[in-house]
Amino acid sequence: MKHEIVINLPIAADEVPNLRELVGWDGRYSDYPTLFERCNFWAGLRDEENKLIAFGYVSGMGLQHGYMEDIIVHPEFQQKGIGESLVRKLLQEAERVGLEIVTLTYDSKHTSFYKKSGFTPCSGGLWRRKD
Template sequence: MKHEICINLPIAPLEVPTLRELVGWEGRHSDYPILFKRCNFWAGCRDAKNELIAFGYIAGMGLQHGYMEDIIVHPQFQKKGIGQAVVRKLLEEAERVGLEIVTLTYDSKHTSFYTESGFIPCSGGLWSVAGT
């Protein structure tokens, strides 16, 4: 089955936290639906049962630079190209709206996924209240 990736797919507040938990991340229930109001745009897709199986978004000022985050694919649908399709759709939308630079951070085990998606690894920095 081919899964259609949609920009600004209508998503209920509990759907993304549920998907986050399915991949072993903290649900961050209080982030939704606030995130949908604050990010530039998001992408997602559903399975044949209309359940959310993939999600990702780009946030930022929306002028020249955006930050891609939370590329999530339901465990039963991983390794089928859906994650890269979400990334491609987000980058197409970024280009359409005039973003010239999109950055992201990722665990080094995902380097090949993101280089295959068109990203160039580079150094950077991280500041966190928790100090990590």
């Protein structure tokens, strides 16, 4: 399968939540399609049957800094280089639109993946609302 990652790929409102659930995440159905209206850009990949198999996006003010989130690859298509291609495409688009810094947070088990994809690990912080 050739990795034809497409920036701002047309995506139906339920496709990303369905993909999120396939990888064991909360679907966040209420976030879509609002996310597409608010983020800077997104990227996706479809398989031969036109099913969404990869997704990620960059959000922020669109000035100097962006934040990458939701790098998702369908479980059946993982370990094939799709995730790395997705991240690289998003970083190419970030560079094209003039972003100088892109950050993201990830579980430490994914450090080597993100290093391979061009990120430099660094310290940071996380605030989370208390439920």
